[in-house]
Amino acid sequence: MGKIYEIVIGLEVHVELATKTKIFCGCSTEFGGAPNSHTCPVCTGMPGSLPVLNRQVLEYAIAVGLATNCEITRYAKFDRKNYFYPDNPQNYQISQLYLPICRNGHVEIETNAGKKLIGIHEIHMEEDAGKLVHDDWEDCTLVDYNRSGVPLIEIVSEPDMRSAEEVITYLENLRMLISYLGASDCKLQEGSMRADVNLSVREAGSEKYGTRTEMKNLNSFKAITHAIEGERERQIERLEEGKTIIQETRRWDDNKEASFAMRSKEDAQDYRYFPDPDLAPIQVSEKMMDAIRVKQPEFRPEKMARYQQEYDIPTYDIEIITGSKHMADIFEETVAACGQPKKVSNWLMVETMRLLKEHEMDPEDIHFSPVHLAKLIQMIDEKKINGSVGKEVFEQIFEHDVDPEKYVEEKGLLTVNDTGALKKVIEEIVQKNPQSVEDYRSGKEKAIGFLVGQTMKAMQGKADPAQINQILKELL
Amino acid sequence: MDILSCTAVQLAAGIKAKEITAVEAMQAVLHQIEQKEKTYHCYVTIEPERALKEAAEVQRRIEAGELTGPLAGVPAAVKDNMCTKNMLTTCSSRILGNFVPAYSAEAVKNLEKAGAVVIGKTNMDEFAMGSTTETSAFGPTCNPVDPEHVPGGSSGGSAAAVALGECVVALGSDTGGSIRQPASYCGVVGLKPTYGTVSRYGLIAYGSSLDQIGPLSKDVADAAAVLEAITSHDEKDSTSLDRKNTDFTSALTVGVRGMKIGIPRDYFGEGLDQEVKEAVLNAAKVLKEAGAEIEEFDLGMVEYAIPAYYTIATAEASSNLERFDGIKYGYRTKEFEGLHNMYKKTRSEGFGAEVKRRIMLGSFVLSSGYYDAYYLKALRTKAMIKKAFNEAFEKYDLILGPVAPTTAPKLGSSLSDPLKMYLGDIYTISVNLAGLPGISVPCGKDSQGLPIGLQLIADCFQEKKMIQAAYSFEQIYVGDSFSSKKAGCGKENR
Numbered sequence: 001m002g003k004i005y006e007i008v009i010g011l012e013v014h015v016e017l018a019t020k021t022k023i024f025c026g027c028s029t030e031f032g033g034a035p036n037s038h039t040c041p042v043c044t045g046m047p048g049s050l051p052v053l054n055r056q057v058l059e060y061a062i063a064v065g066l067a068t069n070c071e072i073t074r075y076a077k078f079d080r081k082n083y084f085y086p087d088n089p090q091n092y093q094i095s096q097l098y099l100p101i102c103r104n105g106h107v108e109i110e111t112n113a114g115k116k117l118i119g120i121h122e123i124h125m126e127e128d129a130g131k132l133v134h135d136d137w138e139d140c141t142l143v144d145y146n147r148s149g150v151p152l153i154e155i156v157s158e159p160d161m162r163s164a165e166e167v168i169t170y171l172e173n174l175r176m177l178i179s180y181l182g183a184s185d186c187k188l189q190e191g192s193m194r195a196d197v198n199l200s201v202r203e204a205g206s207e208k209y210g211t212r213t214e215m216k217n218l219n220s221f222k223a224i225t226h227a228i229e230g231e232r233e234r235q236i237e238r239l240e241e242g243k244t245i246i247q248e249t250r251r252w253d254d255n256k257e258a259s260f261a262m263r264s265k266e267d268a269q270d271y272r273y274f275p276d277p278d279l280a281p282i283q284v285s286e287k288m289m290d291a292i293r294v295k296q297p298e299f300r301p302e303k304m305a306r307y308q309q310e311y312d313i314p315t316y317d318i319e320i321i322t323g324s325k326h327m328a329d330i331f332e333e334t335v336a337a338c339g340q341p342k343k344v345s346n347w348l349m350v351e352t353m354r355l356l357k358e359h360e361m362d363p364e365d366i367h368f369s370p371v372h373l374a375k376l377i378q379m380i381d382e383k384k385i386n387g388s389v390g391k392e393v394f395e396q397i398f399e400h401d402v403d404p405e406k407y408v409e410e411k412g413l414l415t416v417n418d419t420g421a422l423k424k425v426i427e428e429i430v431q432k433n434p435q436s437v438e439d440y441r442s443g444k445e446k447a448i449g450f451l452v453g454q455t456m457k458a459m460q461g462k463a464d465p466a467q468i469n470q471i472l473k474e475l476l
Numbered sequence: 477m478d479i480l481s482c483t484a485v486q487l488a489a490g491i492k493a494k495e496i497t498a499v500e501a502m503q504a505v506l507h508q509i510e511q512k513e514k515t516y517h518c519y520v521t522i523e524p525e526r527a528l529k530e531a532a533e534v535q536r537r538i539e540a541g542e543l544t545g546p547l548a549g550v551p552a553a554v555k556d557n558m559c560t561k562n563m564l565t566t567c568s569s570r571i572l573g574n575f576v577p578a579y580s581a582e583a584v585k586n587l588e589k590a591g592a593v594v595i596g597k598t599n600m601d602e603f604a605m606g607s608t609t610e611t612s613a614f615g616p617t618c619n620p621v622d623p624e625h626v627p628g629g630s631s632g633g634s635a636a637a638v639a640l641g642e643c644v645v646a647l648g649s650d651t652g653g654s655i656r657q658p659a660s661y662c663g664v665v666g667l668k669p670t671y672g673t674v675s676r677y678g679l680i681a682y683g684s685s686l687d688q689i690g691p692l693s694k695d696v697a698d699a700a701a702v703l704e705a706i707t708s709h710d711e712k713d714s715t716s717l718d719r720k721n722t723d724f725t726s727a728l729t730v731g732v733r734g735m736k737i738g739i740p741r742d743y744f745g746e747g748l749d750q751e752v753k754e755a756v757l758n759a760a761k762v763l764k765e766a767g768a769e770i771e772e773f774d775l776g777m778v779e780y781a782i783p784a785y786y787t788i789a790t791a792e793a794s795s796n797l798e799r800f801d802g803i804k805y806g807y808r809t810k811e812f813e814g815l816h817n818m819y820k821k822t823r824s825e826g827f828g829a830e831v832k833r834r835i836m837l838g839s840f841v842l843s844s845g846y847y848d849a850y851y852l853k854a855l856r857t858k859a860m861i862k863k864a865f866n867e868a869f870e871k872y873d874l875i876l877g878p879v880a881p882t883t884a885p886k887l888g889s890s891l892s893d894p895l896k897m898y899l900g901d902i903y904t905i906s907v908n909l910a911g912l913p914g915i916s917v918p919c920g921k922d923s924q925g926l927p928i929g930l931q932l933i934a935d936c937f938q939e940k941k942m943i944q945a946a947y948s949f950e951q952i953y954v955g956d957s958f959s960s961k962k963a964g965c966g967k968e969n970r
Contacts, residue, residue: 041578044804045799046579046805047559047565047567047572047680047800048559048577048581048676048677048678048679049678050676050677050712050714051714052712052713052714053714080795082794082798082842084816084819086801089799089803089804090798090799091798091799091801092795092798143803143804270843272794272839272842272843272844272847273847274792274795274847277683277684277792278681278684278714278715280714
């Protein structure tokens with residue numbers, strides 16, 4: 001009774017790289033084609049076919065390695081991992097064991113407990129497998145090789161994490177780094193980022209690691225958090241009962257909120273790894289390293305610090321905007337075009353976020369031109385249109401990337417700045433609404449609002465409410 | 477014009493000179509196949525209709541001046557481990573007994589681009605594993621000189637077909653001697669190029685780091701012409717090299733004066749048949765008399781070549797052959813319970829004994845705990861063998877030796893003792909381990925009339941030197957070989 005336990009967690013994170021073609025052939029990586037429509041002799045393991053490395057895969061892997069402070073292996077190799085399964089057309093997966101492309105890195109995380117470095121043991125490149133589809137009607141299993149050969153990197157951390165919070169923060173940082181690089185969209189739900197959790201418990205203060213289990217099938221941060229809590233309790237319970245932990249792979253069932261043993265270490269296969277003789281060793285030249293270094297973007301922490309200095313916008317806004325490199329790029333380009341960071345930030349924080357939610361889109365999906373938003377902001381500043389017309393126009397910019405100047409002109413939405421014409425309309429409104437005029441004059445300030453509204457209606461929105469207000473006051 | 481005794485170069489010249497057409501040449505070869513095939517069984521697949529149609533098309537292109545090379549209109553055969561689009565490709569194995577590829581191997585494409593017409597696919601040891609063509613699931617090929625003997629292997633079908641006139645030239649593949657040894661046993665020329673010279677794309681892999689495609693032909697000139705045609709830098713093969721100066725036919729000149737040729741003493745020790753030894757040393761004498769400097773030396777590492785080879789080749793093979801599982805193509809067992817039972821039964825029934833032996837050996841040497849002791853050690857041995865050759869080539873332009881310790885053994889005498897069969901590869905295997913080019917040229921016959929081959933080995937990329945020496949020997953040497961029979965072929969005579 002009363003023992004204090006500590007959890008020790010290491011992660012194996014698979015990230016699907018955003019290349020147009022597969023890792024060892026020219027087939028498209030696009031999602032959702034008809035079964036086996038994105039295949040060729042190479043990715044279906046036809047006799048005599050040979051793999052050729054997609055250079056972009058190597059560049060992305062190195063870029064991720066640099067972003068995670070890894071040493072880049074200048075002489076790397078691919079190895080074959082041999083196992084029989086129908087989704088694996090060659091019955092070996094081309095991966096890296098002996099000389100992975102990146103080693104000995106780290107990612108900094110910050111939680112309530114402060115800052116901490118999480119070690120990266122290695123990052124290696126490998127190919128994804130196909131997909132088995134069971135046909136209940138015919139009672140047979142079919143294989144779709146569209147995913148076969150889609151490039152992956154596996155990021156293996158050191159067992160440096162001690163809580164679910166650290167795990168989630170680490171994953172969020174990884175996701176941010178990788179999406180800033182454009183190397184992957186890192187969507188857990190869609191499987192472009194997958195995390196396996198290696199977890200053990202030990203008494204606090206103990207130097208020795210406990211026996212670990214590996215949990216698979218975790219496809220949301222929520223599932224990861226629950227799985228960690230559940231596995232922690234399960235292991236502690238066993239230890240308290242005097243039982244030992246079995247080294248095994250467990251599958252998390254999100255519906256049952258529990259994990260189930262898949263296979264133990266005793267069933268572990270001998271993968272008979274050996275260097276793939278079909279692929280020449282990878283020689284990473286200094287020139288290639290330089291080219292990749294030059295292309296490394298400004299990552300989120302530096303970007304946030306710079307925004308704090310350069311722009312007078314709230315920290316909260318900075319967090320949201322830099323949460324997506326794409327959004328941050330749009331922000332910076334728009335500011336460059338109109339010079340009003342606060343207003344740009346507002347359009348992104350309020351209207352853009354609202355529309356994204358409404359259309360069930362991610363910030364990455366924003367496709368309007370920054371210059372169009374900049375023009376819109378200027379037009380409002382110059383009172384060419386009023387705020388509510390502005391919102392209407394922005395919806396068009398967001399959806400169809402229209403040029404606001406042209407759109408406003410075509411639709412006749414320009415604010416009427418002809419004071420004479422406006423005055424004439426206001427006079428009519430005043431005449432038609434003697435009661436409101438009476439009310440105002442007898443001290444009911446609110447009544448003027450009604451008159452402004454009526455004027456706006458008559459003007460079909462194409463007026464500046466402040467200007468109407470002023471003219472009304474003069475008239476009355 | 478006696479078509480069957482013509483070399484490819486002579487035949488193509490005859491077609492160009494309108495003495496004969498590509499279709500007539502093909503008909504003559506098909507007729508010869510009809511006469512001989514029952515006895516010798518060189519082919520797994522023969523497609524006469526396709527061959528004749530293709531020959532007619534090639535003839536049209538020759539007449540239109542589109543095809544002018546030394547292989548235009550020449551009937552050719554392809555070893556059955558190279559993919560041929562829409563043509564059965566079995567590797568002489570039951571497991572690929574029904575496999576029809578959707579694409580052609582790069583080497584086959586290049587051969588066809590040069591105007592050669594593919595007749596069919598030649599018999600071989602199953603998945604190129606063997607030295608006699610007896611491990612073929614479709615029955616052995618017989619030696620063209622004496623059908624009671626083996627033709628060698630694994631490219632035995634290609635070598636025998638060339639010798640019998642069942643084709644004019646053929647492609648083979650050489651992982652540990654599979655082109656040179658059958659060439660030697662059948663009395664034809666066989667050339668294994670530097671690793672990376674000919675694309676392996678479409679070659680069904682046995683030992684990927686050792687496999688190389690090359691020609692089997694009636695003489696050295698044809699071998700040079702075929703090699704020139706099939707050499708290419710192929711981006712689909714990561715091990716393919718971008719070579720310069722691949723005009724191998726330009727090396728077809730007589731002259732070995734000043735060439736330094738080393739004879740490794742290690743190649744003439746115990747186990748070498750006396751008649752083979754005499755024939756090979758006589759060949760050295762011929763070259764010496766022609767002006768070459770001949771010197772004996774100790775190559776070293778020879779006894780380690782066989783264990784290193786059988787470790788590396790079988791390790792790679794165990795992985796390469798995993799894809800044959802009954803799921804996607806090829807043979808699948810009829811009745812099974814569940815996936816693993818299907819795998820086991822399919823592979824048990826689909827592979828022959830020698831293939832299974834090598835898969836097991838290869839799986840063993842790669843297994844956890846043994847990898848360092850066997851596979852890694854074999855790779856280190858390979859590097860040391862390469863070093864031994866590098867040192868030799870600092871002194872010599874070429875290395876000369878026998879191709880095999882004996883002439884062709886009798887059918888049925890080899891498989892019972894696989895270790896003895898493996899030892900027969902001793903002179904050819906290290907060439908593959910070191911990635912070097914090697915050629916086998918006929919240099920005599922034993923008392924039973926069985927052919928003996930002379931092996932010349934060059935440093936990487938030095939095929940031209942090797943071709944020049946082999947061509948010189950062929951022109952000077954007077955023996956019972958194809959080159960001496962050439963007089964019967966047309967008016968042309970180089």
